[in-house]
Amino acid sequence: MAGFVLAPAAGAVELLGRRFAALDLAGVLAALAARPSDAPFAYVVTPNADHLVRLARTPGPAPLYDAAGLTLLDSRVVARLAGRLGLAVPPVVTGSDLTAAILTEVLRPGDRVAVIGGSEAAIRPLFASHGIVDLIHHDPPMGFDRDEAAFARAADAVRVAGARFTFIAVGSPRQEKLAHAVLEAGGATGVGLCIGASLDFLTGAQARAPLWMQKAGLEWFHRLATNPGRLARRYLVDDLPIVRMLLAEARARRRG
Numbered sequence: 001m002a003g004f005v006l007a008p009a010a011g012a013v014e015l016l017g018r019r020f021a022a023l024d025l026a027g028v029l030a031a032l033a034a035r036p037s038d039a040p041f042a043y044v045v046t047p048n049a050d051h052l053v054r055l056a057r058t059p060g061p062a063p064l065y066d067a068a069g070l071t072l073l074d075s076r077v078v079a080r081l082a083g084r085l086g087l088a089v090p091p092v093v094t095g096s097d098l099t100a101a102i103l104t105e106v107l108r109p110g111d112r113v114a115v116i117g118g119s120e121a122a123i124r125p126l127f128a129s130h131g132i133v134d135l136i137h138h139d140p141p142m143g144f145d146r147d148e149a150a151f152a153r154a155a156d157a158v159r160v161a162g163a164r165f166t167f168i169a170v171g172s173p174r175q176e177k178l179a180h181a182v183l184e185a186g187g188a189t190g191v192g193l194c195i196g197a198s199l200d201f202l203t204g205a206q207a208r209a210p211l212w213m214q215k216a217g218l219e220w221f222h223r224l225a226t227n228p229g230r231l232a233r234r235y236l237v238d239d240l241p242i243v244r245m246l247l248a249e250a251r252a253r254r255r256g
Contacts, residue, residue, distance in 0.1 A: 006042050006069035006191065007031035013090035015082060016052050016245055018065065020073050020090035025101060028072065028093055032191060033106045037164035042069030043179035043192035046095040049075045049242045051172055056245055064176040067183055069191070072098070076217035078242060085250035096208065099198035102165060103130045114163035114190075115199070116140065116154060116178065117170040122203040136161040145174045155181045159188040166192045169199050 010027065012019040023031065028044075045068040047055075052075075055062055065071060072093040073079060083089045107113065109131035115123050120137045127135050138157035144150035158166050159182060168175040175194040182188050201208040206226070213219055 006035065006044065013088050015073070015078075015087060015090060016249060017055065017062075018047060018052070018071055021070050022090060023070075023072075023093070024091040025093050025097055027091075028070065028098060029101055029105055031070070032102065032165075035191060037111065038162075038189050041158075041183055041188035041190060041192065043168075043183060043194060044068060044070045044072065044098075045176055045179075045194050046072045046074035046093070046098070046196070048073075049078050049239045052078065052245070053239055053241050054173070056241065061173050061176065064173065064180045067180055068176075068194075076214070076219070078246070080217050081243065081246050085246055087246065087250055087253065095193075095195040096198040096201050099167065099193065099195050100202060102193070103127070103132075103202070107132055107165070110134070111164045112136065112162060114138070114158060114161035114166040116157065116166065116168045116175075118199050119203075119205070122205060123199060126199070126203050136163060140170065144170075145177055151178070151181070154178055155185060158182045158192065159185065161190075162188075163190050166190060167199060168192055168194050169196065171196060 007021060007023060007027070010031070011022040013022050014020075021028070045065050047065065055065070073090045074092070074094045076092050079089050079092045107130060111132060112134040113127060113132050114136040116138050118139065120139065123137060124135055127133075136157070138154060140150055140154040141147070144154055155178060158178070168179055170178065172194070175196070179192040179194055182192060197206060200206040208219075
């Protein structure tokens with residue numbers, strides 16, 4: 001089933017086999033704000049270096065990204081490397097920035113919101129502080145994507161909620177799998193946002209890098225320094241092929 005394009009007039013920038021929306025944060029917010037809450041379900045993905053390397057190694061999950069209504073680049077490191085190699089660079093719109101901006105600039109007090117994943121004790125006060133009290137929360141168990149019944153319950157939670165926005169915060173590629181399954185099943189409405197740990201930064205469960213580090217493309221270093229046990233291998237080993245991938249694409253583009 002093809003996804004509903006959330007900003008059909010935006011155009012796209014192709015990089016590493018993905019078609020990223022040619023929209024900055026303001027453009028994305030405008031597209032999301034203009035979409036009726038009862039429009040058929042569509043979802044947003046925010047690939048970073050880790051996602052892109054994983055897709056190159058194992059292309060099987062590619063349809064999960066292909067069906068997204070918007071694909072946004074969530075990596076200033078990838079953008080800077082691509083730019084220095086002369087490649088076309090899509091605007092960077094991180095999942096964390098998008099989530100924060102939707103809360104402050106798009107959501108209205110009467111909107112219904114759903115959250116998949118995370119701690120309800122932390123999430124509900126966050127949304128309440130922005131005037132959102134109609135909140136549906138479902139926290140699937142660990143490994144739910146390998147449990148058919150648990151996965152079905154999570155997908156049903158999205159469909160039944162009828163939320164304007166559903167924040168899917170269960171990590172990649174589980175969140176993309178879930179959003180794709182909801183789309184394929186049909187009958188759901190609203191916009192699904194595959195946002196990883198974005199809500200953790202807003203609730204204070206994780207500390208986000210200072211703004212100067214974000215702008216300098218060093219947010220990855222801050223996250224590594226604060227959580228080396230979980231992220232050292234990902235950032236220092238698993239994600240390094242992104243450099244080779246970008247170099248290969250630059251050479252291919254030069255050859256025409």
